[in-house]
Amino acid sequence: SVPGTKVELTVSCRNLLDMDTFSKSDPVVVLFVQGSGSSEWKEFGRTEVIDNTLNPDFVRKFVLDYYFEEKQNLRFDVGPLRSHGAVLGVQDFLGQAFVALGEVIGSQRGRLERALTGVPGKRCGTILLLAEELSNCRDIVTMQLCANKLDKKDFFGKSDPFLVFYRSNEDGTFTICHKTEVVKNTLNPVWQPFTIPVRALCNGDYDRTVKIDVYDWDRDGSHDFIGEFATSYRELSRAQSQFTVYEVLNPRKKCKKKKYVNSGTVTLLSFSVESEFTFVDYIRGGTQLNFTVAIDFTASNGMPSQPTSLHYASPYQLSAYALALKAVGEIIQDYDSDKLFPAYGFGAKVPPDGKISHQFPLNNNVDNPSCAGIEGVLESYLQSLRTVQLYGPTNFAPVINQVAGTAAQVTDGSQYHVLLIITDGVISDMLQTKEAIVTASALPMSIIIVGVGPAEFEAMEELDGDDVRVSFRGRYAERDIVQFVPFRDYVDDSGNQVLSMARLAKDVLAEIPEQLLSYMKTRDIKPRRADP
Secondary structure (H helix, E strand, O other): OOOOEEEEEEEEEEOOOOOOOOOOOOEEEEEEEEOOOOOOEEEEEEOOOOOOOOOOEOOOOEEEEEOOOOOOEEEEEEEEOOOOOOOOOHHHOOEEEEEEHHHHHHOHHHEEEEEOEOOOOOOOOEEEEEEEEOOOOOEEEEEEEEEEOOOOOOOOOOOOEEEEEEEEOOOOOEEEEEEOOOOOOOOOOEOOOEEEEHHHHHOOOOOOEEEEEEEEOOOOOOOEEEEEEEEEHHHHHHHHHHOOEEEOEOHHHHHHOOOOOOOOEEEEEEEEEEEOOOHHHHHHOOOEEEEEEEEEOEHHHOOOOOOOOOOOOOOOOOOHHHHHHHHHHHHHHOOEOOOEEEEEEEOEEEOOOOEEEOOEEOOOOOOOOEEEHHHHHHHHHHHHHHHOEEEOOOOOHHHHHHHHHHHOOOOOOOEEEEEEEEEOOOOOOHHHHHHHHHHHOOOOEEEEEEEOOOOOOHHHHHHHOOOOOOEEOOEEOOOOOEEEEEHHHHEOOOOOOEOOHHHHHHHHHOOHHHHHHHHHHHOOOOOOOOOO
16 A cells, blocks of 8 residues: 555553552553554554653654554553563563554544553553654754753752753644753753754644743652743744744743743754655665675585585475575565676685685676576575585675775765675674774665574674674774674574565665665765656
8 A cells, every 4th residue: 555644653651550669660662563464463663761750751752654544553562661671571561552543543633542451450540642644844953952040949059951842733732852861960051952853843834832841850750840931943943043042931930929030041052954865765866776695605504415504405495595595685676776686605615726715706707796686696506505615714804895895986875785694693704894894884885684593693783783883993883884684583483484574574674774864964965856
């Protein structure tokens, strides 16, 4: 179906169960969705954790594609998040709610309140959902604010101020859309610049009220209200040139004290807007994606003639490598412009002289290592298995550097390279590989590593760089360009059936659009206009 409208869900809870003996709970909400035509629940995303409250209003939203013609079932699980980030444990589960997205959108003013259930014999409170259709405004704002002479709230020391931004809804209520960081112990804070989509700030309506509250942070979660002021996107966009100063007012003080002037002022230091381009804008504008495949031919995979080998193929089933190559290849093939894939093997002794090679063309053609389609790659892979001797060590760097060399030739945004490495994850040249990734991170390329077999892929997770950016001798990768996918998570117990091609596709390609965009953005490359 055509991607429908984008709908943003804002989540709050009221009167949650109090599980913690010493303080209130630290709740998080995890959203699960069902794939079309499947009854299996998959995690879609989670809110941030809010400490110490039974009535959280979460800032992080869920943005869903709404398809009018489908019943889109949602499940919200509420609970404290354990430190290792796993899904909520049973002993501290605070309840759940099931709703269909259409119910939220169809309810009055797009607001739905549901009782949380699931803890026997207890009232679990409620979850409040607010749905708003997002405008297709794609601008992003970066702004920075500071404040002067805020009211002192703390008995010892000065205040610890932070700002909370709300956008107004059509019914006059407010929805939280941003919180700044806390600046400790000052009445004259300067907050870090932050970036927010225009549609989050005002949903594309430039004259809608934006309300900003100033708070003094307190450890126990009972932050003190200092004051508030109101503005709008249009006013903010003009304020920059005029150094507009906003008075922070506390209505309670205003009523009580005749001489009350204000509780301080807030000044907008800078405000800039840029249009956010999407992955599709670049592809439509003619950016070509080029996929290169590299396959691990090292001895740690096991001898191909043995059934225990990851390269073993029987007449009835593909080898683990062939299955991964076929499944992942079919996904990326759709995006490759010419459907020609340079394909290499690494870590084998290659005929005629039995030299070890870390980048031998699978089709045995040094001048033109390209294979026609994924079928062509599969054919050449099977051919190579019969002619080379699996050996070692397992070096990733040579093939990464080879693709990087090609990527470095055209850096104007018209070409983007993706290297797909299929491996059992045993790596010998970790340092050189890190160096190669750090160098490659400045080039128009990404690396997808698919791990086959049962290993504990710690080294691959480290290269993935999602938690800690990859570095080499103090030089950090300028962008995250590696995506690691453990193939075993996507196959059934027999290992010869992919459980869900859709889920595999989503996870393999998940980071490519962001990685391509981050390259274009840092190089200030705009998409070329597609010919109408």
